[in-house]
Amino acid sequence: MPDPVRDHGDIVACVTRHLQPEAEARWDAFVDGAPQATFFHRVAWRGIIEQVLGHRCHYLYAERDGAITGVLPLAEVRSRLFGHSLISTPLCVYGGIVARDADSEAQLTRAAAALADELRVDYLELRDRELRHADWPVKDLYVGFRKAIEPDHEKNMLAIPRKQRAMVRKGIALGLEARHGGSVEEFYRVYAESVRNLGTPVLSRKYYQRLQQTFGDDCEVTVVTHQGQPVAAVMSFYFRDEVHPYYGGSVALGRHLAANDFMYWSVMQRAVERGARLFDFGRSKQDTGSYHFKKHWGFEPQPLPYAYHLVRADAVPNISPTNRKYSLFIKAWQHLPLPAAVVPIIANGLRVYFTILIGDTWGLEYATGLDHMIFGWQFFGTVLVALLLGGWFFRDPLVAREQPAANDDKPAAARMLVGPVVVALLIAGPAWAAGLASPAAPVQAVYLVAPTVTVWDGPQTTASDWQPAFNGAAGQVEAAYRRPGGTEVVELFHAVYTGKPRSGHTLITYGNRPYDPARAQVLSSASQSIKLADGRSLDVEELRLSGAEGSRLVWYWYCVDRRCTRSPMVTKLLQARSVLGGDDTQSSVWALSVPVGYGGIDQARADLRALALALPASGAEPTSGHREHAPSGSSP
Structure with a gap:
């Protein structure tokens, strides 16, 4: 615990405040100078969490004699699936209180607990890196992996255990190439497929774009390619002399090319070039695939004692893919084609739009009842075909494990067709809809005469x-x-x-x-x-x-x-x-x-x-116009 700050032998009391915009620069200055602070304590996360994710933030800080002595970023999360919580900090592996002295830490702890009670959340979660709240329930599900790296690439390579080092060299031998400073678009295509395969929904592209826009050079995308095709990508955060390869993954083909191993090695090389001296591999759940992957790199697990103040909850929550409660959702998501994550949302919006369009143009009887059902089934069929086609183009390739698959231009060519087809549909769709919505010609009278029937x-x-x-x-x-x-x-x-x-x-x-x-x-x-x-x-x-x-x-x-x-x-x-x-x-x-x-x-x-x-089986079509007589109507 930090030592209390004394002024002439007396403890100077501090006060806690809610962060206002005018104090944001002072907040970041404190974070930059606090050894316990992390990248996730930076004040810019507040705008991302509120404006992109829609969670209300409560950033608290302790102040003594006009100087900030402690900070605590908090976000209030409401979810129908996961409940109502106050977390420091959601989507971040680290959070909790960063304080200069024990009094500031105690004041922020009391303020956070009081806020949780006032908001009537299920629980307050502080994502500490060290045990700081011994009297609170602690969840030991996660561990962190952090390790110092050398300025010399060869020493870092030799520090990787032999079997994992062989995987890195395999990626090098197969001709993998790493490009730093990639775009969010390149990253997102690979990452979305990767997390889908793991059974986790991906956040919106806007979130990752906002990260890159907000943190600039401190947020870097690395893209790994094989014969020009992206097979792995990672978004890394830089903070002081640390690098955090944070959001990363590979496509199915990348697993057979050792793309992940090559990617993290490339990030380590890049971090050394940028002056980083500590490689933070992030957190993993104990005894999972990512846990063992990081251990094979020579990193030792360090407990992450996330602390909880329970308000309405009876026990520490288990919001994790390891929870059997979510296993059915995870398995369904793993087998869901990527377009399925987006197509139903767009399709439902179009369905509502066209229902209103039909009702406004042709009348309410066409937008409801039998007409609504028929047009609905037609639209459903169109969307289903589009979904199946999209899933076919983006399906996981079947690749033999013994050797990397040969480059096949046909799937690439098929994917290249998707963009032009979508653009064409976006152009043709409104024009087609406009044609359907165009005012119909006025009804002109059709004069019919009864047919002459032989023998009758x-x-x-x-x-x-x-x-x-x-x-x-x-x-x-x-x-x-x-x-x-x-x-x-x-x-x-x-x-x-x-x-x-x-x-x-x-x-x-x-x-x-x-x-x-x-x-x-x-x-x-x-x-x-x-x-x-x-x-x-x-x-x-x-x-x-x-x-x-x-x-x-x-x-x-x-x-x-x-x-x-x-x-x-x-x-x-x-x-x-x-x-x-x-x-x-x-x-x-x-x-x-x-x-x-x-x-x-x-x-x-x-x-x-x-x-x-x-009755006559043939005859002229009915003719519109104002004539005394017209041919008989359409034949039966």
């Missing part, structure tokens, strides 16, 4: 109370036909919708149906298979209605650009395909109806089947 008498004017309800049609026609010698009149209804579906001009929508519910009710429904004049078979929907005039049988079906179906969903899909393809689509509904007379339902079906077979 008609067309005649309808006289029954059967009245289909299809609102917003560009044109419609109703007619009655009687078969020679027949007793019942068969009625026909045909309505046409042209152009892009929009509000008030939609074939499949709530309220459109082949009967008027105010005049009839449905007794039963079924499907029937019929043949048309051109030999095509078609399934139609059958309704049996009951109304004031008795029982009636109705057959109906939909057509979109001469493709016909009984299914409203299939009709929507056909319409959507035409709209997305930019085609000038035409949709229509055909309905036939006959009373169920003395011949019963079988005779009624025979009458409907006979008229359907006799």
